[in-house]
Amino acid sequence: MTVGFLMLCHTALERAAQVARFWAESGAPVVIHVDSRAPRHEVEALHRRVSDLDTISFSARHACEWGTWSLVAATIDAAQQMLDRHPEVRHVFLASGACLPLRPLAELEAYLAVHPDTDFIESVTVADVGWTVGGIDTERFTLRFPFSWRRNRRLFDGYVRLQRRFGFRRNPPAGLVPHLGSQWWCLTRRTLDDILSDPRRKEYDRYFKRVWIPDESYFQSLTRLHARCVDSRSLTLVKFDVRGKPHIFYDDHLELLRRSNCFVARKIWPRADRLYDTFLSPRPAIGTAEPDTATIGRLFDHAAERRTRGRPGLYMQSRFPRQDHENGKTAAPYSVFQGFTELFPEFCGWLSRQAAGRVHGHLFSPERVEFAGGASVGPGCLTDSLPLRDYNPRAFLTNLIWNDRSARQCFMLSPRDTQPLNWFLATDPNAQISVVTGAWAVRLFRARRPFAQIRREAARLQRLETQQLGVLRSGYVKARVRIWTLSEFVENPTEPLQTILEEVGVRNPRQLLTPPQMVDLTGFGGFLQELRNRGMQPRLMGDFPAPGGWRSPGGAVSGEGEGS
Amino acid sequence: MDRQRGQFRGFLHRRELRAVSDRTGSIRHDDVLCFVTLRNERVRLPYFLDYYRRLGVRHFLIVDNDSADGSGEYLLDQNDVSVWHTSASYRASNFGIDWMNHLLRRYGSGHWTLTVDPDEFLIYPFHDTRPIGALTDWLDTYEIRAFPAMLLDMYPKGPFDAQPYHEGQDPFEIACWFDSGNYMIRKNEKQRNLWIQGGPRARAFFARRPEEAPSLNKIPLVRWSKDQVFLSSTHMLLPRRLNAVYDEWGGEKASGCLLHAKFLSPLRGKVAEEMTRNQHYGASREYRAYGSGLETTPDLWTNWSEKYINWRQLEILGLMSRGMWT
Secondary structure, three states, X not given: OEEEEEEEEOOOHHHHHHHHHHHHHHOOOEEEEEOOOOOHHHHHHHHHHHOOOOOEEEOOOOOOOOOOOHHHHHHHHHXXXXXXXXXXXEEEEEEEOOOEEOOOHHHHHHHHHHOOOEEEOOOEEHHHOOOOOOOOOOHXXXXXXXXXXXXXXXXXXXHHHHHHHOOOOOOOOOOOOOEEOOOOOEEEHHHHHHHHOOOOHHHHHHHHOOOOOHHHOXXXXXXXXXXXXXXXXXXXXXXXXXXXXXXXXXXXXXXXXXXXXXXXXXXXXXXXXXXXXXXXOOOOOOOOOOOOOHHHHHHHHHHHHHHHOOOOOOOEOOEOOOOOOOOOOOOOOEEEEEOHHHHOOOHHHHHHHHEOOEEEEEOOOOOOOOOHHHOOEOHHHOEOOHHHHHHOHHHHHHHHHHHXXXXXXXXXXXXXXXXXXXXXXXXXXXXXXXXXXXXXXXXXXXXXXXXXXXXXXXXXXXXHHHHHHHHHOOOOOOOEEEEEEHHHHHHOOHHHHHHHHHHHOEOOOOOOOOOOOOOOOOOHHHHHHHHHHOOOOOOOOOOOOOOOOOOXXXXXXXXXXXXX | OHHHHHHHHHHHHHHHOEEEEOOHHHOOOOOEEEEEEEOOOOOOHHHHHHHHXXXXXXXXXXXXXXXOXXXXXXXXXXXXXXXXXXXXXXXXXXXXXHHHHHHHHHHHOOOEEEEOOOOEEEEXXXXXXXXXXXXXXXXXXXXXXXXXXEEEXXXXXXXXXXXXXXXXXXXXXXXXXXXXXXXXXXXXXXXXXXXXEEHHHHHXXXXXXXXXXXXXXXOOEEEOOOOOEEEXXXXXXXXXXXXXXXXXXXXXXXXXXXXXXXXXXXXXXXXXXXXXXXXXXXXXXXXXXXXXXXXXXXXXXXXXXXXXXXXXXXXXXXXXXXXXXX
């Protein structure tokens, strides 16, 4: 069982010579096509390097340009030469100068001997491929492409547009169904001979000369007319990236390539010495294992994913998404609590005992950054410096969540805190925001300050919280938002606390929930009434009945204070 | 306009450079070239040159700004180094960038060029298994002309000069710690580059004036052509489309890091000298900040500092990315 190799070469000719020698010395004839634009001295060097091997010959040279007929013409000439000169060849294998055989030739020959009548060529109808890059798929076969995509991109695009506008179409020759596939195939002598000696070949050639990228469709379509048994896959391992270029293999892919059991791989970096040394050194043939590209496929899929979607919530030097293209504004789900520390002074301690998460205090407090445990430096060396935090608050938050993304982050918020991130939080699907509205008043209620100050502060905080609630209730919200009024929440705090805990993740699910100690709200209704009496309308707390009068715990006597 | 000015400044300042050892004739057309401005870096040079030789850099083009510590003599003995001497002002030459732009234009056009300081060490994805030519070939495939590498400040645990650095030593045996996640990024709409600040310098020396914290964004590896100039150190390039080294649609482009071995024992002398010379950026405010900071808070290390292992660690931490190069 003899297999003959066609090699299409244009650069790195010294590597091509090495590979050709490997095949020829193993007993396979080789026909080399060298791009007629390759530098003369390199071509001469290539001839010299293989001149001692009479099973290596050179075919007529064409100037090959990607996407054009020239590649097919070069292949046809080389194939014809192979069939004419080497009658012993049963299979013809099309390879490039950047291909590297991964298994000894004897293994490939044994494999082909088991499949003597099979044509290994990826060949899929246009409707079924999803991998074409550039937006031209069916139109490859129905439009004409006389202009070079590489050199005259504007003419190319313009002519395509023109044909589309005038509804130009042409039909493939009768009986021919266009198929697409990898340009690297291995055909039986019989199929190849039938294709090249087909009486209608002139007609086919004329058609394919105006097809876009015919090297991916000429043999792939014509094989369907002549083959007895098509195995629609390529024996050459080649993976394309999201830009439509073949992935390159380097020395560090050695083990991966070895374990793939593929016969030939492309594209190899010309200076990957270790790959060339390893795979071109003589080795015994072991078996006829089936090629398995799953591992390599996963690796390259992962690369495509990283290039196109990136890591959610990461902002860095080579990933800085525009708004709404973040693919994850933050790296992981997190919880924000507003109004809880006012109502439950021990809330942070309680939450960190109950929930499996990192519980920070008021990260955006105007006094200090309250990292969990009162630390002055947080994950990723974020510091508690207020100017640094406020210099870029969004970076502060996204960094914190990214740095400690294995733990669920929880932090407290209040209308007292700096709030540049309201819109960011509200539009982040990772955010879970729980708000007890008006709870800030509890803090004022317990404060021992002159009532005039309290009233002013109450008006300010109410204004800020109202603005914030406007954001949280807008139609753009993506966060999971829960809002209770203070009176609603106080009536039955256990149920909402339970829900929140479950979302954060409970440390010990079997334990019955013991809510944290709530502040004593006796007289709170009177406090609110007093605010009303001073001309401020507390709106966010809900209903608190006001039995009797109210005395400030700080001794601020009602009646004194400001106007307005 | 800025670009013409940059080119013109390079042209004006070219006369300040006197070739001491011009070996540029030995440069081959596909060599990766390294461009450096330095002053009194003798102790750092052996490791620096070897590091980049190992990556596959073929020729170094160095401006010696009047070194007095034997740097010039040492460089003369290196076969792959061309040296220009100048005693002109570092500050007047836009902190060396005018000199670099001139040499880049003259010798770098058509080459992949690496413009770094003697305390900056390039890390790119797979640098431990693939020479720099693998990266530049790959970038050429996609017609990418600029490769970003953020400056990552490295520091030792304890005072930065507790363990003296000796010649030929890997600086990251001593300064092996870094900040993994406190970098702040915003986009410079005018030049389209990202402006990155943060790291140990921002938190230790600029916590009260974050806007003055040093820029960490750098584009050191560039396929040079005559119409290009560096605008401000290697932070910004013109034409500005070269600054678009980041993805804006959620994906990640390939990037590296410049490990910055600044916080080592040679810094002590530098700070003292710069306080009087006043030749550095922003009226040397960075050095001034160290001058005060290095006496009061000499230890940059924190509980959250990360110890450097390899590029894969930097990638996992999100400081660099392989993009789709795999």
